[in-house]
Amino acid sequence: MSTDDDLLTGGAPVPAAAGPTAVATAAEADSSKRTAGPGRRARVLPYLLIAPSIAAFALLLGYPLYLNVRISFQKLDLAELVQRLTVFRGLANYRAIFSDSFFWSVTLRTVLFTAACVGLTMVLGTLIALLLDRLGKTMRLLLSVSLVLAWAMPALTATVVWQWLFDTQFGVVNWLLTRLGGDFTNHSWFATGLSTFAIIVAIVVWQAIPFVAFTLYAGLTAIPRELYDAIRVDGAGAWRTFRSLIVPVLRPLFMITAFLSIIWDFKLFTQIWLVRQGGPNRQTITLGIYAYQEGIASGHFGKAAAISMVMVLLLLTALVYYIRTMLRTQEDV
């Protein structure tokens, strides 16, 4: 078993969403006990069992993906769509988006947005995990419940509620900041791109922290108390304890949660769209919103498909890197 598996089975509340990747690797280790049925039927049976899911994946994901690649090489606007024309034009869509400075600023913005969300999520998530580890029983329970509430909120309602909190006239945040000494009476948070983005990042991070915090906290509880004592006898302070004990132990969990956060935040749509539909002045448009606006809203399907391909390829790069690292840590065992 690899180290991250042991951590996750530490008995602490392993978050549900950690399942697909984190826990799965744990399950990998003990799947050797499969029954080896005799005869030909037993050899064919597993293939029959996975066949429906493979067919579904091929039809409902493989085909659309193939189509997306194809469309990205076509001139496909509303006119061609209505007349059912197939006009291939090579790399023209890609050339068009790559020579468009707006596309580059959207791409850069998406990357920066993702970096801001993931960075804040990881730092604050770690702090909350450490806090959970140090709080007394009652406080820990209360904080856990609060975290679960924030985590469980649908992204949609979370966004609506945060908009209400930051409402210009009657928002609690403006009231609070004014009470604390600033003058935020009738301050509009959604007037500039940067400020709007800040709110979106806050919403995303608020909802993403619980998953990271719970996962890391599960890892923390697996560290034996004796190790803390030993390192303290060595004369280590809080920071060195963190650096040379906690970080190495939690590294696999940091990897998993950071990577999942990258994936989730990079392709974000709902929150950004609901806050200002990419506004004000198209300043909060990210790649996901851009593909939607070019494709569905403006009817430039070929161009939108090319934008989507850039998204897929960027994420795929991250994915390949991640899976390689995952496989390598498993081989280490």
Next chain:
Amino acid sequence: MRRKSRRALTNLAGVLAIGVFAFPVYWMFATAFKPTVDILSYTPKWLPVPFTLQHFSTAIHRPHFGDYVRNSLVVTLSAVLLSLLFALLAAFAVGRFNFRGRKAYLLAVMIVQMAPFEALLIPFFLVLRGVNLLNQLPALILIYFIFTMPFTIWALRGFVISIPPELEEAAMVDGASRFQAFMRVVFPLLAPGLVATSVFAFVTAWNEFLYAFVFMTDEARYTLPVWLSSFRTAFGTDWGGTMAASTLFTIPVLIFFLIVQRRLVSGLTAGAVKG
């Protein structure tokens, strides 16, 4: 002395964190039950006293509300059932048999699990348009089915592995066929896992906004998320109505999430500890 102040500092941080995470959720509930005069007040009224159900009544009595609830339920439940059926077969295969290509299959499921489905909006739109399924609930059923399946396969696989194969072997020694052994021995033991996994898939499909928003343009075909997103523009700044609608939409998710949280944890960790 130093220890005491450190303790106090930790607790202060704890209180602050609890406030940050719990307050927005509380504020949604509180606003939903407050009379409009108290909502539109320059100094916040912290408690929903006096108390009103006016906003809930406004939300429910908007046209098509019944349709939206029904659409959401039909789409979500159908997708979850399909996903469970397909995933159960696959999970049994990868959890019980050692066959060639098993690793590759699992790796593929893992990749698909993380794929950016949002990027497939355009081809889905064109395909659905081609087969006249735009604005039809089955379109969403198929999409949510395929979105939730990878996770469902992963999770169920964990649950299958946690059931000792010796139990089936014993049943088969006693003369049961593999199918009978599965139905009578594995399936009942799998029930809690099935519940947890399907609830998780349910929440995913229930919350989905982008595809429902793009593909369901006919108002009678909206799902609840699309309804909720249209609420604010339709009502201007009726925050009471918006918060009441949000509350109605969120409550089932909160309840389900609390159930899943415990069940899925016990199931998954049971599967993992066994090795």
